[in-house]
Amino acid sequence: MARASRTPYVVLGILGVLDPKPLSGYDIKHLIDGTISHFWAESFGQIYPVLKQLAAEKLIRARATTENGRKKILYTITAKGEKRLAAWLEEPPEEGPKREELILKLFFGSKTKIPVLIGHLQTRRDRAQAIVDQYSGWLKIIQGQRESYTPFQTMTLRGGIAMAKAFIQWADESLATLSRMKGTK
Numbered sequence: 001m002a003r004a005s006r007t008p009y010v011v012l013g014i015l016g017v018l019d020p021k022p023l024s025g026y027d028i029k030h031l032i033d034g035t036i037s038h039f040w041a042e043s044f045g046q047i048y049p050v051l052k053q054l055a056a057e058k059l060i061r062a063r064a065t066t067e068n069g070r071k072k073i074l075y076t077i078t079a080k081g082e083k084r085l086a087a088w089l090e091e092p093p094e095e096g097p098k099r100e101e102l103i104l105k106l107f108f109g110s111k112t113k114i115p116v117l118i119g120h121l122q123t124r125r126d127r128a129q130a131i132v133d134q135y136s137g138w139l140k141i142i143q144g145q146r147e148s149y150t151p152f153q154t155m156t157l158r159g160g161i162a163m164a165k166a167f168i169q170w171a172d173e174s175l176a177t178l179s180r181m182k183g184t185k
Contacts, residue, residue, distance in 0.1 A: 007050045008059070010042055012085040015060060015077040017149055022063065022074035025051055035153070038135065038160050051075060059084055106174070114182045118175060125171035128164040135160045 014028050018035060025048050032042050051073075054060040059081035063074050077085070102124050109117050139157045142150055 005046075005050070006040075007042055007046045008054055009085060009088045010036070010040065011047060011050050011054060011075075012059065012077055012081050012088075015075060016082055016085050020076075022076045024072045024074055026072075028075070036156075038131065039156065054081065114178050118178050118182070121171055121175055121178065125168055125175070128167045128171065131164040132161055132168070135164070 010032065011028060014031050015023060018031055023031070025044070028051075029042070029044055029047055032040070032047075051060070051062070055062040055075070057080075058078060060075045060077055063076075065072055065074055102120055105112075105120060106117060135157045139154065139161070142153050142157070
């Protein structure tokens, strides 16, 4: 059975939780990139068709406006949209597909050179460390906030930090193993 798209709920959540003011599709994408992109990505190509769908279902309201001489459409969540979001939040989450190319390449690693694998793993480890640094910075910023969503943002950032640190620990162990193997291959 195919997984249902979660993009409608992402849009409803952004409109209903993070920013109660009217937002354009561009604003929604910008908020996604600045908040949840560390665990959930959406593209403009996913967002814009969903905005039309949600407006047709009367889950959001679209209002055309002109700003700085440019036409734009601003969206707000409706009461019906709030109810749909609340109902979805009560459903058990589906587990996503498990696809991790780095792990796949390591699994087939006997068919390539150890320095190549070390390079792949070191690059990904460095990215994980950058994530720890970035999320830790965001955590410091939001800890002083008292918004209704602040505790939930704090939990997700701490989760991201914990997962990245676990990856770093595993990567360090794997890099040590590969370094020892480098002399034998």
